[in-house]
Amino acid sequence: MFDNPYSTAVLAWYEANARDLPWRRPGASPWSVLVSEIMLQQTPVVRVLPAWEAWMARWPTPADLAAEPSGEAVRMWNRLGYPRRALNLHACARTIVERHGGEVPDSHADLLALPGVGSYTAAAVASFAFGQRHAVLDTNVRRVLARARTGVEYPPKTQTRAEVALAESLVPPEPAVAARWAVAVMELGALVCTARSPACADCPIAGQCAWRLAGKPPYDGPPRRGQTYAGTDRQVRGRLLAVLRESAAPVPKAALDVVWDEPIQRERALDALVADGLVDPLEDGTYALPG
DNA sequence: GAACCGTGGTA
DNA sequence: TTACCAAGGTT
Structure with a gap:
């Protein structure tokens, strides 16, 4: 097995350009990673940062949160949005205490069984917190792969099996490298290969990007409409x-x-x-x- | 598979 | 101003 044709360039780019996010620091606990991943679901990093700091200061371990009523989690959630995530995190804490000895489980299956943890979040925690080898497919990675490999501006509206298969085919063989690749390609999507105006001039794989090499054809599929909010x-x-x-x-x-x-x-x-x-x-x- | 689930920033 | 977007998950 060989590393994918992008990994060397993307990993080097990440070394030089990664943001210093607190949940990525060497001492970050698996619990702090799980909290960050739940908070980051459909929510920008800049809004998560202060919420994560406050949350971790108050509830540094799952047991700390599990000891509180769920309403305290909802109150602490403040205006982050999708407040059921606060309830999910509280239920995660109680499950972790009751079934996992107070430690965030490290297996993908056990993570997936936690409330509010789907395939992305389970893979992300297993990869980022425990250094395991998983395909970590979020909206950033989907967009990078759509462009670099498929040659289209945007991925399909809902995730397909083809996307999962593609992502899995690109995971480097060594777990430590795979974990690095996962966070690096996600960061590339977040900072360079953005949805609106990608900074192709700064992209380490621009020379291998099918979409750019095709002349960046504009998206021509059905409208990617977001949900209206007012009045709902x-x-x-x-x-x-x-x-x-x-x-x-x-x-x-x-x-x-x-x-x-x-x-x-x-x-x-x-x-x-x-x-x-x-x-x-x-x-x-x-x-x-x-x- | 589509609809639903919050909130705020940006072009 | 409207529309889109932001590290998804559940039903």
């Missing part, structure tokens, strides 16, 4: 939860009612938050973050 249940849920986050005490329903005029949608959103375990309806008719 998600916006209502966000407002409702914000009220509870900002209140130290349980709030009367009237305090929730004022955040959205339309009662049908408001009730539906509140019911969904309760069903999701993000809101606790108390017996006296008030509402609170879960205990």
Whole structure:
């Protein structure tokens, strides 16, 4: 087996250009890596940095978080978005304490069994925290491979088996090199091979990039539309939860009612938050973050 | 497989 | 201003 045709150039580029992110430092614990990966799901690094610092200062180990009510995790999550991730992280902490002796498991299968941990996050933690050999396929890597190998500007909207097979075919054989490759190619996508205006002049594999060599043909597939937000249940849920986050005490329903005029949608959103375990309806008719 | 799940920055 | 994008996962 040989390393892929990009690895030498990408690894050298990473050595010189990697960001100094706290969860990448030598002393970073597997727990701190897991926290970073959950926080980074669909969320930019610049917004995760302060949240991660505060989280790790308060709950340096899974046991520290597991000892708290889940609502404290939701409150600490603040406005990072997708607050069920806070619930997931809290459930991860309890599972890690109850089933793994308080240590983040190192096997891909055990990681995958944790709530909120899918194939990407399991591979990322196994690779970054434990130095294992896995294909780590996130949105950055998908874009790099689409361009360099497939010759198109953007990957398909949903991940395909062909993309997984391609990513797996490029993983260097040595675990330590594979782990380095995983973080390096991801960083290349984040800093150089970006979605909007890629900096091909700074790219270490520009000479081997199928898309650039084809003259950078523009994307011609179906519209890659993002979800609209204004007026959706998600916006209502966000407002409702914000009220509870900002209140130290349980709030009367009237305090929730004022955040959205339309009662049908408001009730539906509140019911969904309760069903999701993000809101606790108390017996006296008030509402609170879960205990 | 498509829809849903938050929030904020940028062009 | 609207639309897209940001280290995805679950149903």
